[in-house]
Amino acid sequence: MRQISNKRFCLVVFAMLLTFSAELHAWGLTGHRVVAEIAERNLNRKAKKEIKKLLEGSSMAYWANWPDEIRSDSTHSWQHTFNWHYVNFQSGLTFEQLSVNLENYPVENIYSAINLNTTKLKNKSLSLSERRVSLYFLIHLIGDLEQPLHIGREEDLGGNKIEVNWFSSKTNLHSVWDSKLIDYYKYSYTEYSSLLDIHSKKVNKNLASGDLKYWIYDSYLLADKVYDEIKTYEKLDYQYAYYHKEILDLQLLKGGLRLAKVLNEIFSSY
Numbered sequence: 001m002r003q004i005s006n007k008r009f010c011l012v013v014f015a016m017l018l019t020f021s022a023e024l025h026a027w028g029l030t031g032h033r034v035v036a037e038i039a040e041r042n043l044n045r046k047a048k049k050e051i052k053k054l055l056e057g058s059s060m061a062y063w064a065n066w067p068d069e070i071r072s073d074s075t076h077s078w079q080h081t082f083n084w085h086y087v088n089f090q091s092g093l094t095f096e097q098l099s100v101n102l103e104n105y106p107v108e109n110i111y112s113a114i115n116l117n118t119t120k121l122k123n124k125s126l127s128l129s130e131r132r133v134s135l136y137f138l139i140h141l142i143g144d145l146e147q148p149l150h151i152g153r154e155e156d157l158g159g160n161k162i163e164v165n166w167f168s169s170k171t172n173l174h175s176v177w178d179s180k181l182i183d184y185y186k187y188s189y190t191e192y193s194s195l196l197d198i199h200s201k202k203v204n205k206n207l208a209s210g211d212l213k214y215w216i217y218d219s220y221l222l223a224d225k226v227y228d229e230i231k232t233y234e235k236l237d238y239q240y241a242y243y244h245k246e247i248l249d250l251q252l253l254k255g256g257l258r259l260a261k262v263l264n265e266i267f268s269s270y
Contacts, residue, residue: 028179033189035143036064038256047267067140084113088154146255148223
């Protein structure tokens with residue numbers, strides 16, 4: 001009896017860990033692949049060449065979810081990266097206030113992690129494997145920062161503690177924005193990328209304009225909107241998906257174009 005009890009306990013713990021891990025992801029599997037695919041389509045010739053070397057011919061989309069997958073590593077070698085996927089702020093900050101807070105943030109976060117991995121990827125004296133890992137993280141983290149609730153509020157863990165009904169299922173607000181909105185449309189990542197990446201170079205340049213702080217503030221403002229309006233919905237279903245489709249599409253597109261901009265700039269120094 002004791003043996004059966006321990007087995008059941010392990011299964012419960014395992015299920016809890018899976019749930020916790022899933023809630024920390026951004027954009028889910030499809031969303032991150034969309035961002036990576038759009039970025040790869042907008043790389044310049046030099047960046048494509050260098051990335052092909054680093055990834056040994058595999059696509060950026062193939063590695064887009066690796067920084068989430070390593071949460072399951074039993075050696076805890078990557079535990080120091082878990083805070084890299086988000087940053088939390090109170091509502092109502094100006095851009096200047098948020099900028100100061102980013103520079104003085106007490107722990108590692110998405111801003112410091114993107115800067116760190118940008119610096120490492122630029123450093124050709126580092127080993128190929130070190131630069132490759134930094135590329136994995138940049139592919140993923142620049143996608144993360146376009147999911148608005150990864151620039152959320154600390155008290156609700158970026159919407160993880162805000163319980164909502166998605167159609168007939170209980171979930172949380174963070175999970176809706178991570179994957180449920182994207183999965184609702186049933187596109188493959190290549191289909192979704194092709195549907196979104198249709199604009200002129202001029203439009204794309206405008207969407208990718210600004211710097212990292214500006215991009216974070218952009219998502220921060222959107223997060224405040226998501227928080228404020230959730231009170232008006234009893235249930236999130238067809239109407240919520242309809243009213244947020246353009247926002248969702250724009251965030252994914254911006255993620256891809258901004259990732260391409262960062263990588264093009266990095267490899268211009270190679």
